[in-house]
Amino acid sequence: MNYRPDVVLIAPRLHTMTDALPKGPTAIAISGGRIVRMAPASAAQDWTAQQIVHLPPDSTLVPGLVDSHSHPISGLALTEGVDLSGCRDLADARRRIADEASKGGTRGWVLGWGLDPNLFQAGHLPHRNSIDDVTGTLPGLIRLSDSHSALANTAALRLARIGVTIGMDHPDIIREPGGAPTGLLQEFEAMSLVEKHIPAEPETARQGRLIQLLHHMAASGLTAAFALDASDAPEDLLTTIEDRGDLPVKLRLSPWCMPEQTVDEITTRLGRHGRRWCIEGVKLFLDGTIDNGTAWLESPDQFGQSTKSTWSDPEAYAERVLWFDEHSIPTATHAIGDAAIAHALKILHRQLLRTHHRIEHLETMPLETVRLLAHPRIAASVQPTHCTHFTSADRKDNWSVRLGRQRADTGWRTRDILNMGATLALGSDWPIAPFAPLATMADAQLRRVAGKPEQSPIHPEQGLTAREALAGYTTSAYASIGRAGGAVAVGAEADITVLDRDPLTTPPDELLETRVLATMVDGTFSHRTV
Template structure:
């Protein structure tokens, strides 16, 4: 072979391929893996310009892929004060009182459990800020917001509104808005009034985000939107220098979509750069259990979550079939059992596409739906931290209380899907949950937050093995993207997307692995992250 550009040496290399000899060396030529061998082979491989990276007692794996993220939408969703650590109304009031007062007060990551089962209203905002300050807080699921009375006034919201989706302005018994806005169309009434971010600041924030993701071990990710300035931002970043990760985008298809809207999505499939491309379309068939907007076969304990996000689900089905007939793989957010069943029914009659269709989140799912994923070749895409961060083993959380004990007891069925032969891709859903894959890999095995041995695991029977969890970010993710023949494994001829950890993800205790250093991240054969302790 030609002299490689890069050789990486590590005590353990997990190709995630068929069983073979132990390797301690990997060569890269022209962005492709050109050889696997041992340290003794390097003498024969190296050339005058070969870079040798010795990692010592490290573990090299295929590059990690985030199955579900919102890099551009997340810039909007993570504006203002971080409220993700708030757990009581008193803490919320204190956090808001310290927020900068330059016009609008914004915040994100607010957990509905903060309200302790009481109605979610703007009362804490008024207590913290007074009646005259406009405020907009995004709840952690990004499917709802809490706004102040002044914000409602500025938006002209005085009572209920009718939308062409499952959105709503929550009102009290007298018909007065409480400040709680459910789903995107209702949220947009106020969000549209927020001051625009400076474009240069947005570009810098996105660049910083992508560097931090690469430093956590990601070599690629799936972006579940392509709205607003996404195209401009990614083109600008790539013009300024190579992106540190690969990205696949799926533009939104919303209810009341038109033929022109579908034509636009088809046209967007042609957009691409060196390390990004549009490849798919994103739908939502329902909302969230926490917000009472999921689509369940039976109402939740509040009498809610009984309707789809698309008022006429047949229109959703028609749109999916239209795009699939043109080769576009579809991605559908489906959380409730009725929603999941409808998506599976839709995909039963949909044309197959080169990249498999996929369903996201899959929270409340009865056993009879499990075998249909393998039968239909549909990817199941899940985010373990949705369970471990926002539900509790004793079912005292808002999500479990709304579902009721029986349905909460058969949810987040990661292990059941794998054992039924389904393809299971794992991801973060940033900024809904933190993006660090080390903690997500740990949570998938522990069924509780990494580093929190004092917390009881939620549905421990759904825990993944260490290998299953790693496959969810590598081999399963590659097949889900239609790339299983060129990435996701460490094999000659495959793309040189690599991640090196200070601990072995297959043998280290999960709590310890969650804190393991990421020593090296390589994309296309380019070193995009190198820890300080790794010599250049």
């Protein structure tokens, strides 16, 4: 019989992430953006297709990889200026900032991002004195790696009129004992006081940077990202880009729901979509970050901080989440500290859930809280590289010092989450950590930075198997939002990643050397080297 699909891929080896185990090379027929037939490769000789692609003999085809927590839209602003994420020490960061200032900065500002709090002595907060002399006369704003805090220089504070008396009632403007601002701005409202003075990036430049970013994501093996940052109202931006062509990566965007917002402000945007993007679900925050001292812990950290929720009345958060559930609107809640995580989960157990809900980050929690994740409509969304990039086995990092060893030892419990039968989705939280999915999957197995065998692993008993790590980027990613997806099967969307080696048998340290040969979205190549 002469069969006429749009595209046929001949895969020598594939992992379907289903119970089906193909024996030998397989032909995958694609039409209308979906997989319509799978058969032994020999059957394809009778098929007529617009395009037949024979993948290299050592390659492996897997479902398209999905970053379950990313910020590609808001990340455009968060990554302006000089990248400080690879700085070895504070002196290195200062050199890079000085070089940025010598070039005139970005639209008249010295901007930087990714400054690791571990470059400062644990418990000692960053101060504007560390950047004033290297930024010169230009205003400057340097974002810390968690993106929940930023360091403004004296010129920027003056421009924003933040002084000894102005803004005294704002708790997130950190001050010296005499009342002078240190320059450290914690959480979004405080940072916005300075950010609003930075000239806006031209829209055409913003469009270009987003397209470039999504192409880089596709080249890393990603076919989709759950973008928890639709607060920037990106509909016009994405529509303009799609008027010129397809997005290289699918985007599921979830707008933020802050305590001061009404549900109408949020729900009117839900359901908007383009060809490869949609606005779906809602993101809420229950706390900030441990490194910042703004998380919500059951008891204070070693410096007396991280004692309260982002919501002054946590019960108001409960009412909001349960309202969303009653209206079948899925949620994702940022909950880092043990008190925040427990509160979010206990609320979800109050009623019979109608839709799916995710808890994001889950950085430290006792085992009794982990058990609450074992629910068919609750999922954990974890970023393994937050553990491996920003903490260390010797517990001398800022995160661990703040928590103390006992609580630090309950961090990023990925093995315990799976052992409880819960759904575990994996992601990067880009730009907090790199979006490269294979490196993140490797770190999830090793519990240290892949490619650095000299590092001691951080609680290696919490490491994942290769298949579990792959599931976190495929089937479990979709399960976390209540969808069947992330598999290579007849009827599935033709979102596919092709690698030059097998991710299930390659040693994790060698995953860094893996080449992404192709990514396919809706049956069309968005990246291809073969």
